[in-house]
Amino acid sequence: MAVVEWTSKISSHVKPMLGKDPIAQLLKFAGAPGIIALSAGSPAEASTPMKKLRLISKIILEEPPKGYGKDLTIYGKAQGFGPLLEHLPEFLDRDNRQVKTKPENIIVTAGSQEALSLLGQMFISQGDKIAVEKPSYIGALEAFRPYNPNYIEIEADQEGIRADSLEKAFQENPDIKFLYTIPTFQNPTGKTMSLKRRQAIAEVLKKYGQIAIEDDPYSELRYEGEHIQSIQSLAPDNVIHLFTFSKTIAPGLRVGGMVFPDGSNSIIKNITDLMKRLKGGAQLTNSYVTQAIVSKYLESGEINNHIQEIIKLYKPRRDVMAKTIEENFPKIFDFYVPEGGMFIWLKLKGELQYLANFIINLDEIEIELEKRHVALAQGKYFFVNPETHELSMRLNFTNQSEENIATGTRVIGEILKEKLRLI
DSSP states (O other): OOOOOHHHHSOTTTGGGTTOOHHHHHHTTTTOTTOEEOSOOOOOGGGSOHHHHHHHHHHHHHSOOTTSSGGGGSOOOTTOOHHHHHHHHHHHTSTTTOOOOOGGGEEEESHHHHHHHHHHHHHOOTTOEEEEESSOOHHHHHHHGGGOOEEEEEOEETTEEOHHHHHHHHHHOTTOOEEEEOOSSOTTTOOOOOHHHHHHHHHHHHHTTOOEEEEOSSTTOBOSSOOOOOHHHHSTTTEEEEEESTTTTOGGGOOEEEEOSOTTSHHHHHHHHHHHHHHHHHHSOOOHHHHHHHHHHHHHTHHHHHHHHHHHHHHHHHHHHHHHHHHHSOTTEEOOOOSBSSEEEEEEOGGGGGGHHHHOOHHHHHHHHHHTTEEOEEGGGGOSOTTTOOSEEEEEOSSSOHHHHHHHHHHHHHHHHHHOSOO
16 A cells, blocks of 8 residues: 655645744744743733623624624625724724725735735745845745745844835846835834835835835834824835734734725726635635624724723833843843834844854753743744844743743843853
């Protein structure tokens, strides 16, 4: 009897991914009892408005308002639940985005992660060129990876990706399919692109007739400073804008989406309609029940107050982490305190990077941390090319208590000092 050669059945474009799962590596301690996991990019359980969600769930299932009845339990439209689509334009036009759109230009997805996967399916052929931030969000890299793209990393500074670096990339590679960027409280660095820089990026996109996928999971989570409008608001014909309710309502609802440029352009309309078709072919439709919950929550107006409650929860946690880093980490790392989001990014000082392999080994650090029941996210996972990454780490301050954050961050600092080979 012949044995099945399973490996030979796997498509060539995903075979290189066998046995390699960097996201699983980052999340392996997430939610583990007794572990202070500063590695996972997840919101706090306390940030979910459970009482309100239970009440809304009961209403829509037991006493459904008009438009919320039997439609919730049958196959729906791939684009999304009608009442939610009607509420979204107002939500997206708030100060933190200023995205002006219409329901027909929005497609609801299972969080922004499904949107990334669908956009990869829509735009990327094997070996196509994609421009990404350096470093970039690991979930996007993984969503695009099955198509084996050639990533072009765009250099960044404290204001985000540099317009001159992006322009050079477009000049040298006019066949780039799109730029992928998180301009507000970027994952993993926490950086926020200034308005001036967004305007410059928008002008580069328009000058070269290029498109950007603007991922915006965090802009509601601003603890200080003024909101900055989206790149989409500055170049609406060149940007596909992604949003999610995973960070502001509940990740388990899996509700997010994407905003396409206005469909009055026949080509854009055809592309938007094709995306709806691709989504329908993949899932028929996402759960109307969870979309209805989000719809009623937006309708209630509670989200504004709830976001303020999340900010009150997260800001002290950020401050505790920053203070503990300052007091306990060896002074070989650069970091800054972000004005919002979920992460603090630390990297070895620039003048020491060439000595990184002689100074410290983060793989060894992680082994020691595991013994002390603490976890961090190594920066290497967020770079396209493992050979060119800088020695760095990402710490999440949202999903642990202030006490755990102080303890976990202090332990990391202590072990870093213990393992330093050169000062």
